[in-house]
Amino acid sequence: MIDPKIQTAISDALNAHTVYGVFDAVPFIDKFSAAFGTDKTFLEKVADVDAIFDDEPKLEELREVFFDLLMINFFSADAKKLEEDYLDSEEWEQIEEDTLDRGTELLNLLLYLTECIDEEIDPELDDYLNEFLLVNDDEFQDEYSIYEPVITNQILMDSPLSEVRKVAETLPDDTELKDLFYPIMAFFQNPESNDEAAVADNAVFRTFDMAVYKILINYK
Incomplete structure (x- = not known):
C-alpha cells in the first residue's frame, strides 16, 4: 500500500534527479513504487528498497531520503492495516532500534x-x-x-x-x-x-x- 503523497514524492525526486543530473532515474519510479506498495513488513520493504539502490550506485545519494519516505508511508498507509497500538508494541520498538542509524x-x-x-x-x-x-x-x-x-x-x-x-x-x-x-x-x-x-x-x-x-x- 502506498500513500498518494509518497507516490508523488518518489516521482518528483527521481524526475528532479534526472532533470538536474546526467543519469535517467525515471525508469526507477515504477521499481520504487512497487517496493513501497507491497504488503510486506516494514523491514522487508527496507531490504527491497536498499536492493534497488545497491543495483544502481548513481542513485546512492537518495538512499536515506527514500528511507524517510518509506517510514512516512508506513505511518500513513501500512500502519492502518495493523493493530491500533502497533506503534507502541515491542516489535515496533525493536524496529526503531534496528534502524536507529537510518534516515535523515x-x-x-x-x-x-x-x-x-x-x-x-x-x-x-x-x-x-x-x-x-x-x-x-x-x-x-x-x-x-x-x-x-x-x-x-x-x-x-x-x-x-x-x-x-x-x-x-x-x-x-x-x-x-x-x-x-x-x-x-x-x-x-x-x-x-x-x-x-x-x-x-x-x-x-x-x-x-x-x-x-x-x-x-x-x-x-
Missing part, C-alpha cells in the same frame, strides 16, 4: 508538513523549530544541536538564495544538516512558491538538493 532529518520535516496538512496551517520555519521540534525546550537539546545551523541563520529567510548557498558551503562536513540545509532553507523561504529555476541555479548539490526540494514543495 527529512523525516521530521515531513511529519511536520503532515501535521500542517491535518491542521490546515501554513508551514513556517519558526513554527517548525519552536512548536514542532521544541528546540528551545531543555528536554530537546539534541534537536537544538542538530538544527543550530538553521537556528542561527534564520535571517536567511529574507536573503537571496545565493546567500543561503554561501552559508551551506561553509558548514563543516560533520554538520548533521549539511546536505539538507540548502533545500530546507529554500523551501521555507516560500513554501507556496515553486521558484524552481532560482533554487536550482543556487543549489549546492544540485541533484540531491532539487530532489529534496521537489519532495517538500509538492508534499500536500
Whole structure:
C-alpha cells in the first residue's frame, strides 16, 4: 500500500534527479513504487528498497531520503492495516532500534508538513523549530544541536538564495544538516512558491538538493 503523497514524492525526486543530473532515474519510479506498495513488513520493504539502490550506485545519494519516505508511508498507509497500538508494541520498538542509524532529518520535516496538512496551517520555519521540534525546550537539546545551523541563520529567510548557498558551503562536513540545509532553507523561504529555476541555479548539490526540494514543495 502506498500513500498518494509518497507516490508523488518518489516521482518528483527521481524526475528532479534526472532533470538536474546526467543519469535517467525515471525508469526507477515504477521499481520504487512497487517496493513501497507491497504488503510486506516494514523491514522487508527496507531490504527491497536498499536492493534497488545497491543495483544502481548513481542513485546512492537518495538512499536515506527514500528511507524517510518509506517510514512516512508506513505511518500513513501500512500502519492502518495493523493493530491500533502497533506503534507502541515491542516489535515496533525493536524496529526503531534496528534502524536507529537510518534516515535523515527529512523525516521530521515531513511529519511536520503532515501535521500542517491535518491542521490546515501554513508551514513556517519558526513554527517548525519552536512548536514542532521544541528546540528551545531543555528536554530537546539534541534537536537544538542538530538544527543550530538553521537556528542561527534564520535571517536567511529574507536573503537571496545565493546567500543561503554561501552559508551551506561553509558548514563543516560533520554538520548533521549539511546536505539538507540548502533545500530546507529554500523551501521555507516560500513554501507556496515553486521558484524552481532560482533554487536550482543556487543549489549546492544540485541533484540531491532539487530532489529534496521537489519532495517538500509538492508534499500536500
